[in-house]
Amino acid sequence: MLRYLPFLLVLALWIYAFIDCVNTPESQVRGLPKVVWVLIILLFGEVLIGPVAWLVAGKERHRVAGGRGSTPSEWHRNHGANPRAAWVAPDDNPEFLRSLREENKKDEALLKDWEADLRRREEELRRREAEGPEDTPPTAS
Template identity: 40%
Template sequence: MLRVLPYIIVLALWLYGMVDCALSDRRGVRGGLSKTVWFLITVLPAVGTALWFLFGRPRSSTPPPPAGTQRGRRPVAPDDDPDFLRGL
């Protein structure tokens, strides 16, 4: 089993890299190459996927909000909405 484990890991990362490349936004792809070229590069199992994750994968455009802050969120239910309750 230990002999097969590296092959399974490379296969899983390769498939994840190809799916990630296919589903990423074409405007956010880095590296100066088009998304199609990056997808063709990721066809190379280990090297292509590593290049995608290091140089081509889009970076997150907005950082996640700090924990505990709810800036910009609206209440879900009408009875949780202060504006709705004021109008009753």
Template identity: 40%
Template sequence: MVRVLPTLLLLAFTVYCLVSVVQSPDDEVRSLPKWAWILLVLFFPLAGGLAYVIAGRPLGAGARGAGRGPGGRPRPQTPRGPDDDDDFLRGL
């Protein structure tokens, strides 16, 4: 079992990286095109996976800034109720 564990961990890490690459939007993957990351992770599982996690994975929401959507664009405002709208309340 001890000899099989590193192989299982490498396989799990490779699958995690492949799923992450495939599910990431094309315009958010950094450094290389998406297809290049897939090939890199497949042909060099440990080195390619580590490279993707460090340099290719899309930045998280905290790194883009609060209130920002994909690509750093501002998110549209959500609908507000009439009691939250100052202009509506002034008109009453």
């Protein structure tokens, strides 16, 4: 089993480099066009030259000009509604709390309507039971 480990590591690096290259925006690719990098990774993947060259020289791994980050956390941090605003937890966010209060008011109004409808239906059933059966056919004995 241990003799397959080097092969699996090379395969994993090859797959990672290929997927990383394909998913990288063209603006972050350095040196060569993206198609050429894909071909280098595929053709020289078995000897590790292609994937290692891509990881070392093919992609910008630092902050990109324009304030956009290259890591997922930087991207999410910079692509929010207001990129300059600091992140606020939901329980400290006044807009979120206000929306909860509004939603709560709507739910309470809906519950009151349901309760009133239920009371009306119960009263209607009681009134029908008190009046007795009107349209029931006589039972044969």
